[in-house]
Amino acid sequence: MNAQPNPASEQEVSRAIPAAVSSLLVADCGAVFTKVSLLGLVEGQYRLMARGEVPTTIYAPQSDITEGVLQAISTIEFITGRRLVEGKQILTPEQPNGDGVDLFISTISAGEPLRLIVMGAVNPSLENLSTQAISGLYAQSESVPSPSFTATTTLVGVGAGTMQWSQERVAQEWEQQIGRIRDLQPHAAMIVGMADGPAGPTSLQEACQLLINALAKTPELQRQPPAVLYAGAPQYVEAVRRMLQGTAEVQRIDPLSSVVQLGPVSMAIGTLHEKKIINSIPGFSQLQAWSQSEPIASATSLSSLVRFLAQHYAMNVTAVDVGGSTTSVMLAGEQGEFIPMVNAGIGVSGSLGNVLKLAGFQRIARWLPFTITEDEVRQFVAQHKLHPHLMPTETRDLFLTQAFAREALSLTLEAAQKTATKWPDSDLILATGGILAHAPKYGHVAMMLLDALQPRGVTSLVLDKTMLISQLGAVATVAPITAVQVNENDAVSHRLGTCVIPFGNVQPGQLAVRVGIEYSNGRQVNVDVMGGSIEVIPLRSNEQALLTLFPAPGVDVGLGPGERARAAEEIDGGLIGLIIDARGRPLILPVDETERQARLMQWLQVLGV
Template identity: 65%
Template sequence: MYTQPYTEGGQAPGQNHAPAAVNSLLVADCGAVFTKVSLFGLVEGQYRLMARGEAPTTVAPPHEDITVGIIQAINVIEFITGRHFVSDGRIISPEQSDGNGADVFIATMSAGGPLRCVALGAVSATLEELASQAISGLYAEMEALPAPSFSAASANMPAEVGASAGYASPGGAKGPWGQERIAMEWERHLARLRELQPQAALIVGLADGPAGPNPLQEACQLLINASRQRTEQHGANASAGVPPQDIATDQISVLYAGAAQYIEAVKRMLQGVAEVTYVDTLTSQAQVGSLSIALGALHEQEVIRHLPGYERLQSWSRTAPVATATSLSSLVRFLAQHYRMNVTAIDVGGSTTSVMLAGENGEFIPLVQPALGIGPNIGSILHQAGFQRIVRWLPFSVTEEEVRQFVLNRMLHPHVIPVNARELQLSQAFAREAIALTLEEAKKKHVEWPESDLILATGGILSHAPRYGQVAMMLLDALQPRGVTSIVLDRTMLIGQLGAMATVAPITAVQVNENDAVTHRLGTCVIPFGGLQHGQHAVRVGLEYSNGRQVTIDVKAGSVEVIPLGLNEQALLTLFPAPTVDVGLGPGERARAAEEIDGGLVGLIIDARGRPLMLPSEEAERHSSLRQWAQALGA
């Protein structure tokens, strides 16, 4: 497990200057597909959500101005409240005596795409893994392009020497490492840079590696050559009559995390080509935090600030817009510390899927997949998961052509909502795989994922689900938790905004979180695991309600059961597992809750399908099981 620091790309919390008395706040969350704006104000001494508006995000033509979508969403709030918040294209601030305007405006962003970054130099497998950890909680993508001299030297070393022995960049030329192959690898890297058009580069490596300082020099030369090619292309485009605004001329931003003694030499080599920022030399887990902070700042600089309409948006606020993932991570860690429990947050958006776990002992695992979403990026889910993984969640037969047509329609028209049950179930199947693929990234990094006490879900596909049982089913299928956990749905899609709000108005954030953001508790889930034999007794569940009524139910392996336990109801829970079955204390060990458990909109859920979840391989049997489970949950 690894931890991440606060990676705020904008102003630090201490730099935010909020009014002494905040009566009202407008908070905008600009996603890749939709922009949501929420109005918060004082109601009987407590900050509450007063109104909410939603509109399509407007970074693309015909508007190409992110503030247009924000104003359209605010117009919805104006219609609901009868108050005015916009005048002459600006937010009215502070709040006026007639009730118009708001004291504070805050914005969070997931629009604009990820930061495109390449890792250059002596990129060993170990350093590539550390760099991957640094971007795991950010809207960023990184590809490693190890210096050819480093790959050649590493391949020629004995197998027992170092983690980098035999390391060669994926997709590179094959065969022995001679001058010809080194030249081919060099050309491949140049071609890849032209294709990627990275906004940032990370240079890593020590001077005592198998190739010495040569990989650092090669990294600089690669950037110089790529810059020269961009300049030549710029001239060709200008001669061809391409409008100047359509030609990228910005210098690339470079983070140098290599041998400290060469930083000045690197700056001299890249003068006029790239802006170089020195960060701690990347050698171990200890430097991941500072690198993550630097990359977060680059995301703000290279992505958020380049959004059309950014300057106008910035003029509305005392604080710089922050990435939604950064805001969400702040809230998740706060909840874990405040309630002393392990909290997992899930956010499935149109372009990005985020899964974050914060532990009660300070652990933090952020996983952000900026190329996985159920809107414009839904094609990436199909590409990575494959047809069979998608359709395994569908209780009906479907052809591969129908799925591909569905994906194409979603990519071209991400604002369109499902029009029938078939499309809805397809969307929810893709959401399951988006979450599962994100978790698989943690497994690739050998990250130990602790069991969650609380699962907090947000994002359009989850928040807008017609039935609460559908949300519970998606999360249980994709996350496959074990033991006892609770599920809370952020129906109002506020949690992504509360972390940013807390830097300006912490009391407001806490009260809104408790009063509005996490009020849709779906229920407590009991998930026995271990030696479950399908159709055999798995666990006996005893429930003693607050009014003294008692219920006992035997649950068979392979089934899902729901015991009525409504919202604001509580009961004492006792579990009697079969000898080979574990409910969190060991095989066959009885468990009794020390405190009453909470009910919810679905109830007390017993998921005895086993872990890992194995769906029936025969199609008709699988369809029947999926329908039975959905019926049990009211999905």
């Protein structure tokens, strides 16, 4: 699925971009922090030269997104001694003395998610399709089915007849749905359903009337009425327009009835996100004026890069981005599969409360190697809601924040898997986001990824400490060579290591897999790894080795239970080494609190924490 907003035309891009690009400024305006990176030529290769990171400034007192961008650029100017701004304008093109840059590009994840309500004949199938349509966007959807459709589909059989809803029950449903619309304050509504449904065209008519009634009672919605996407029976589009004339603008899109229509629906909703959210961010017009290409959502940029990497390296790539208010998990397969999930409102800063609400206290506390009360966790959440820019400075706060990161990832992965008929095993896991990039030790990152994603078989873990991958997809649209070289030279240069994760009948305390390593210098090592444990075999970043795996009967390393596996090519080492995670899948932690805490500390120590 491709959920990209409409890009600028090729003619517009070619007019704005110089033929030779020596330097670029790339800004990522996040919900909590704004990061700006200077990319340029170093010995004939595009590299990350410097970066600045400051709190995002869309709220008071600045209320201007460009103020944060300028502050981050000021940090780069201090580091490089290079003048990049003149009179609050980006100095472009690059000057003979090295000042200025040729291009300025921006991506945005700041601003609230688009609130979408799905109306009409909303059956479970259409609800699932609607969820898939927004899965790669900064959007949240709620179903508000028409009262007649709800009544028709919830009839209770009584002998040969049925028990109909009373007029009072129907009236109550109308008031409840109008109340929901008023409470949700939607930016957009999508009307779905075909004429041959249980309630026929009445569902479509009632969807319009619900909107009219809700707007009549809600001054806020009257000032900013929701845009309406009509994805229902095509023969009734003009009737819908007539009903909503003077109330809301109606855009017709392909009727949503199967996965075939997901692409156009996603495009339409993505365009609404740009119009309703991104374009209304304070200072956006100035940011747009600086940019040689249209600013796009960070998730759209990330999805482009993930799909490129999957095709370029012919492997299954999973990218994760744990942000302050949004967590994204995207899988791109070598056969063209693409499963995006942007979990708006789930993050590790001001959105901690949403994670706690969905995951619950027990799921958070299970990752902590110490005892904590629910009140302590709620106080921690309240503090971060008031001060979203806080970074953990004490070990206890660090572990607690990382516990929330695990659950933010787990919740997002669970949501993604609900929309996918199959989830391929990942050959590469590429991770970014502040909580991962700023982790004090690489073992922290590896544990968070292994615990939350629970990969199987053989995969590589790579950390994007530069936090650039969410921008490189946007860079690739105007400077593809720059994007490829910066990605390889900087963004994916922190390889944590190759991971072997046996699964199936893994018994705690029993042999799970025997690992044979043949180093490039001819040295050979055999290691027996027991179920319930993690082992690290030395294999440095500049080393390679041939790997042979001998799983125990019933244990699978990717080729079937008990099947030996030998790598056809040498595997790469990493900053941690070769990681063998034999804790089993699904990962089950000890019930006893003392034992669980001891195991957590033991696993962390093995990974060098």
